Every structure is written in structure tokens, then in C-alpha cells.
Amino acid sequence: MRNDYDIAVVGGGLLGSAIAWGLGRIGQRVVVLDEGDVTKRASRANFALVWVQSKGLGMPAYTVWTVRASETWAQLAADLKDQTGLDVGLQRNGGFHLALSEGELEQRANTLKRLHNQIGAADYQVEVMDHDRVAAMLPAIGPEVVGGTFCPLDGHVNSLRSFRAFHTGFKAFGVDYRPEHPVTAIAQSGGEFRLTTPKGEIRAGKVVLAAGNANETLAPMVGLKAPMGPTRGQIVVTERTMPFLPHPLTTIRQTDEGTVMIGDSKEDLLDDSGLDLSISTVMADRARRTFPLLGRLNVVRTWSGIRVMPKDGFPVYDQSESHPGAFVACCHSGVTLASNHAYALAPMIAAGQLDAAQVGAFTGRRFDAAATTGSGYY
Numbered sequence: 001m002r003n004d005y006d007i008a009v010v011g012g013g014l015l016g017s018a019i020a021w022g023l024g025r026i027g028q029r030v031v032v033l034d035e036g037d038v039t040k041r042a043s044r045a046n047f048a049l050v051w052v053q054s055k056g057l058g059m060p061a062y063t064v065w066t067v068r069a070s071e072t073w074a075q076l077a078a079d080l081k082d083q084t085g086l087d088v089g090l091q092r093n094g095g096f097h098l099a100l101s102e103g104e105l106e107q108r109a110n111t112l113k114r115l116h117n118q119i120g121a122a123d124y125q126v127e128v129m130d131h132d133r134v135a136a137m138l139p140a141i142g143p144e145v146v147g148g149t150f151c152p153l154d155g156h157v158n159s160l161r162s163f164r165a166f167h168t169g170f171k172a173f174g175v176d177y178r179p180e181h182p183v184t185a186i187a188q189s190g191g192e193f194r195l196t197t198p199k200g201e202i203r204a205g206k207v208v209l210a211a212g213n214a215n216e217t218l219a220p221m222v223g224l225k226a227p228m229g230p231t232r233g234q235i236v237v238t239e240r241t242m243p244f245l246p247h248p249l250t251t252i253r254q255t256d257e258g259t260v261m262i263g264d265s266k267e268d269l270l271d272d273s274g275l276d277l278s279i280s281t282v283m284a285d286r287a288r289r290t291f292p293l294l295g296r297l298n299v300v301r302t303w304s305g306i307r308v309m310p311k312d313g314f315p316v317y318d319q320s321e322s323h324p325g326a327f328v329a330c331c332h333s334g335v336t337l338a339s340n341h342a343y344a345l346a347p348m349i350a351a352g353q354l355d356a357a358q359v360g361a362f363t364g365r366r367f368d369a370a371a372t373t374g375s376g377y378y
Helices: 014-025 060-084 102-116 131-137 159-173 212-222 277-290 292-296 338-351 356-362
Strands: 004-010 030-033 095-099 127-130 147-151 176-178 185-189 192-197 200-209 232-238 252-254 260-262 299-306 316-319 326-330
Touching: 004 014, 004 192, 004 338, 014 030, 014 159, 014 326, 014 338, 030 200, 060 159, 060 338, 060 356, 095 102, 095 131, 102 127, 102 147, 127 131, 131 147, 159 176, 185 212, 200 212, 212 326, 232 277, 260 277, 277 292, 316 356, 326 338, 338 356
Parallel strands: 004 030, 004 200, 030 176, 200 326
Antiparallel strands: 095 147, 127 147, 185 192, 192 200, 232 260, 232 299, 252 260, 316 326
């Protein structure tokens, strides 16, 4: 079995898979070193939004980065379908954040105003709508909905099918995927990296750390930083029903298969083996008040999952000064940013140099300057 590669990607979740797929697409010899199925995988517990409107308060460069991702997702969906035959179900015709009180709507509008007033932020359209305007686009809303915000760049996708498409695409590009290969040590000598795994050593000219929250431990091995502050989220899923939700919400979406996902909780816990039913109850109640028809549906499953979350909520993309050829990539929004990781970040890594004009704001060195104060999760 071959053990030497151009690039070793550590982590086979959505982020690592998108980078590896992008590297394979441009002819790099790539190995993906992944843990086993017992790993806490955010890629299997996410809400699957391709989302723009609420991201970037505190880091205007992130607004530019997410708009770019939204605009190139259609290309990614088309390329994955052409290569694998899998339709990832991308829908990008705008998304809502709805409010159940005037106070909620005012707070939301103020947050978006602050976000868009940042110097260097992307200039894109977000409208504040009253009940009647929302009802014209979402006829199933209930009387308690006072209004909401709408961004035409927002959408959603079938994230599990996207995950499968990336891994199916690996075969066509010759990307070597190795599960049960957690990396325990990384050393650089003789112009190559040597990665220690329980199943032997892997050698590669470059290494990309894309292991989610585990990056916090791996990054210092190559002189990098990735301070993480993961949280737990819960999701409620209903039985399938007729199509009624033509636009996704930040907290509710109807999948292309007809089920309804209700989410957006946030807890400072790292145990995803159980649920806090009081939180699920609040989520389900708000969903029912937003769309009364949901009260007639059965819940078929619920789960909790751990989010990948850099300490301040924004992505970390960096390259090592002490270990040339080592890169780190971690972010909360592995679904939204997948197209950027495949089409923008992967070529930079292959070239051996991150483009400061595109991703310089996301360096892990920002954590040297000041203590972080927020999660960036709005």
C-alpha cells in the first residue's frame, strides 16, 4: 500500500472532504486520514444551511467569504452531480429569519444593521418584512409571526448526500481515504511530513489539519494555533409531509425528502449522548407557533450533536512559519463554506501559499492580540 503523497488531509468530515476533493480535482496525490465511526462528527449533525444573512458580525471579511461561498455552491452541486450522479438537493432562492414578537424583530434588524455597517463588509440585500409580506412568500405562517428578515442569497442542501458525493468523488480523483487512522503525532524532516497513526506512518509533502475540534490538539504539533470552543446543539425531525416551506429558515427547514428539521439550540456542553427535553420542547413550541400545521405532525427522531466552533466563531485558515507546508483549516460552517474550500482554499494549499487577500483575516494569529469575547454564532 502506498504511504507517500503530495498532501495528507487529517480529518474526513465535510471540511476535510471538500478540501481533499478540491485537491484531487486539480491532480494532487491526496490521502485523507480519518477516525472511526465513533468520532463525534459535526458533519452528521448539522442543520445543512447554505447561509449568508447573519454571518460576520465582528469580522467583516467573513461576510465577503460567505457571499462567495453562496455564489459558487451551484457550481459545486453541478460538478458533484456530473461526477457522481448524486443530486445534493441545493435550493438557493432565499431564506428567512422569523420573529414572534416586535421586540425580536427589532433586535434582529438592529443586529443586521450593525453587521452591514462594518467597514469592509459585503454589500448584499437583506430585507426586513412585516407579517403580510412574509405571508405572501410563506403562506403557512401563523398569526403570531410579526415579520422577519429575508436574504436572497440564503439556501440549504442535503448535507449527508453532499458528504456522500465528496467521498464518492474521491475514487474518481484517486484520493486515498483511510478510516481508523487517527493521527497521534506529526514530524517534519527531510522535506516531508511523517504522520503517526495506529496503522503505520504516512508521509506527505504537505499536511492539512481539518480535524474539527481536534485541531486544537493537532495544530501545535506544526507550530499553528486553533483555539476551539465547541458547543452542543439539538435537532428535532418530524415525519414527512407535503411541501409547505419554499424557503428555509434559520431554525426550520423542510428537506427535499419531506421531513421538517427544527433546530438552533446552543448549549455549553460536550456530551452528545443525551438530550435536554426542556430545550427540545421550546424549539418545537416555537416551530408550532411559527407554522401551526407542524402541530399535527409526529416527531420521528431527535438528536444532539457537537458543533465545530473556533473560539470566536470565525474560520481559522493558516499556514505554519516553523513547518513550511503545514496548514490548518477549521470552521463552524462546513456546509456553507464547502464550495470555497473546494475551489478557493484547495488550490492555495496545492500552491503552498495562502492568499492573504482572500483569507488573511482568518489567521489563527488573531488570537494573540486579544481575548475573544463572542461565539460569532447569531
